[in-house]
Amino acid sequence: MGDSAPSVVVGVDGSKAAVAAARWAIDEAVSRDIPLRLVCVIEAPESQRTGDRRLAAARSALQGARRAVEEAGQPAKVETEILWGKPLAGLLEESRSAAMICVGSIGLDHAAHGVGSLSASLAASALCPVAVIRHPTGRRATARVGRVTVQADNAGALRHAFEEARLRQAPLRAIALSGSAGPDDVAKRSAQAQLRRRIARWTRQYPDVRVESAVVRGSVDDYLAAHHGPDQLFVTDARGCYDLCGAHNAGTSVLATRSSNL
Known part of the structure; x- marks a missing residue:
């Protein structure tokens, strides 16, 4: 939660882009010697049946991301948690104590159902640096930065x-x-x-x-x-990152920083 010890948080939603973000975040957590926290935020269901389906999908997404991290063979301390609520609000709350939040742009953009870019809104508003990781279609998730x-x-x-x-x-x-x-x-x-x-x-x-x-x-x-x-990381200030983290930039990963957290 937002008042927990510092960690590198990864927003997980079951997409390949989220897996790429999880792999990319390993070095961030290991270099800081803090946990890698895999979080799946799901909205409250309209019915028990819907809730059960969403919980099952969230558990599967977290298991897949955790498996990808473990396959990397690095000594990352992995935590997982399912949170209820709006994805943007949940990740913004996580940003209160996170050292960094990493997300895969494609999965979260799709989760926004076409209403703006969730990853761009997160990068512009979070209280910590936000990495928006691009995962090219048809390629295996990788942590490489060229x-x-x-x-x-x-x-x-x-x-x-x-x-x-x-x-x-x-x-x-x-x-x-x-x-x-x-x-x-x-x-x-x-x-x-x-x-x-x-x-x-x-x-x-x-x-x-x-x-x-x-x-x-x-x-x-x-x-x-x-x-x-796909192997480039563009670093910019959060004040000017909205278009770069959203649909206008489809080819480069972006790390949005905040002056208050430097």
Whole structure:
């Protein structure tokens, strides 16, 4: 529950995306030496028969996610629990004490029955960082991160990005946006200098992380559309994450951070 000891919480709903989120979350829990808490939130039933079906489905979903975690062979301390209520409200309550919440976007988006994106609403409103993990159709759930990308205009997001790159042993790409039309534009050169200054502190603090930086044209949406990938993790601040965590971004996992939790 929301007043429990810290843990890494995974929202489980029986989908392959949720299994992918559970596998991805293992390293987060093990690195912090805290439990990996698998939670299935189900709405109150209209009848006893409906309630029994929902309970059975929830138990099956939790068993499947737990089995996937155990198959990874890491020393994760796994907890499972079924909670009654609205999925979004239940996970927001979990965020009061969680170190991080991990969800699979496809399953939770489907659970929202087309009314917005539950994963995006969670990422924007939770009291802890939220990882929205993409699971490409037809692929086995994996915890691999091939690259960490961050928009380098927020110190908190930068710190989380460097921590994730170190944890995942993945290269990091720090980007800054520019509206300039040409490579010699004064504004772009200024953006490049500012970008180098922003990441200098973190490259010194994380010398083991391979870092590259780039000033890119257009919006974050444009960049991710052109550089998406199932093994990429994009780290951003929760204030600007709604579209990135929702249906507008179908190709990249997103870690939404909150300044109050840094």
